[in-house]
Amino acid sequence: MNFLNFILALAPIIYLIIALMGFKQPAWKAAIGAAVAAAVEALLVWKTPAATVGLSALEGICMALWPIVLVIVAAVFTYNLVVKTGGMQVIQSLLTSVSADRRVLVLLVAWCFGGFMEGMAGFGTAIAIPAGLMTALGFPPLFSCLICLIANSFPTPWGSIGIPTVTVANLVGFSSTTGLSFMQSIQVAFFMILIPFVLVSLTGKSPKAIRGVFWLTLASGLSYVIPMLMVSYFVGAELVMIIASVLSLAVTVFLSRFVKPDPKYAFEGAKEKDKKEKITVKQALVAVAPFLFIFVFLLGTSRLVPPVSSFLAQFSSTVYFVNDTSATTFSWINTPGVWIFISAILGGLIEHASGKMMLDVFKATLRQMSGSIIVMLSVLAAAKIMIYSGMIADIAAFAIAVMGSMYPIIAPWLGALGTFVTGSGTSSGVLFGQVQLDAATTLGMDPYWVVGLNALGVGAGKMLSPQSVAIALSAVGGLKEDSKLLKMVLPYGAAALVICSLIAWIGTILIGG
Secondary structure, three states, rough: OOOHHHHHHHHHHHHHHHHHOOOOOOHHHHHHHHHHHHHHHHHHHOOOHHHHHHHHHHHHHHHHHHHHHHHHHHHHHHHHHHHHOOOHHHHHHHHHHOOEEHHHHHHHHHHHHHHHHHHOOOOOOOHHHHHHHHHHHOHHHHHHHHHHHHHHOOHHHHHHHHHHHHHHHHHHHOOOOOHHHHHHHHHHHHHHHHHHHHHHHHHHHOOHHHOOHOOOOHHHHHHHHHHHHHHHHHOOOOOOOHHHHHHHHHHHHHHHHOOOHHHHEEEEEEEEEEEHOOOHHHHHHHHHHHHHHHHHHHHOOOOOOOOHHHHHHHOOEEEEEEOOOEEEEEOOOOHHHHHHHHHHHHHHHHOOOHHHHHHHHHHHHHHHHHHHHHHHHHHHHHHHHHHHOOHHHHHHHHHHHHHHHHOOOOOOHHHHHHHHOOOOOHHHHHHHHHHHHHHHHHHHOHHHHHHHHHHHHHHHHHOOOHHHHHHHHHHOOOOOOHHHHHHHHHHHHHHHHHHHHHHHHHHHHHHHH
């Protein structure tokens, strides 16, 4: 394979890195530039017809708008509305009144609540909200950022109602998300058990901090892994993180009652807050109403209820953009974004939000997400152009030719690279999902395993991404400590990436070969 073609095929991604890291361009400008670079190269180097380039970009934009942008805007709108009505303060009080032990609070806020926010909204909310809450409780700002970056890493493939996994599954032509989601759950299981122990050790500034909370910490991880595996296998990707985080939260709260108080890790601020604020059952139910509706609607319309899901499946359209062998299906009703919007409105009414308030919050959400929407549209347009022009195939061919049967070792690194650059597990999957599938096909490996390795690398890339770092710092007062925070999290991201390669290689021998 021609090395020059390999470099040229990577050029849009290389440009994205340079524009973001070197020229410090806003992400939306860099993403537009990458899409333009992909289009120009497709026309001039890969000799792709102009009509194909245009239709490829259109397909990417439409896929981005529905369902990706829809679900992200809906999820963030839900969160913003809960904040506006005061419900988030109640939720925060519920979390922080459970225990005065800093180790337990870190598990509750960064791990469990952060995982729930990732499953619901993703898109940085699972870093920003828990980090801000931890800082408000009295944790050091940089420590709060570090903890939340680590905690939010490997739940990312199931963020925003499973959008990263759903997008990749649709992109590479998998008939459903169950196979891919289940394989990803197997791949990240080790990290989901390990990370709670890392969080507790960091909180106590020593692995000795695990003493007294070992079983609680282990249970907090296991209560994530077991639901992840079961929901992935039987339902699919959409509800994985929501169910797993809720069950982990329930288990952690229950077992925290049996943790013997240790003055060394006492958190007096939480004790005082617990004494001052008593949340009634009615207040709690009202505050979490939008999230309960989301849970019920998504579960009720999932494949667990075949009559409903089958009925709603008819309200869809199949569109052939580029050729008659590659179809894109748009579900107009049974798509997470629709149900989340409905849930937000119903929950808002219960929380006594007026129509004007909801409209104002929606407009503010669109303004808040405008740059990110442009990024998603541009990245998906670039990815589709690179796929249809053959650029992605050339990247895969070169990587396979160089690595051969050792390719799985570097597969997670591609996922990490995509997330490091874009800050998004979805974008990483869009950029490299097809590469992973082509590699699996060429090498005769399990396609679900190899494509899943991209999401495994996403976890390491997420905690190191400049965008993640910036989001975390902005949530704790807008500190200008990017380089310092990146230096703090770098060892954990690098170690995670090495472990990812080991998991990839061992798993390929046992499962994916």
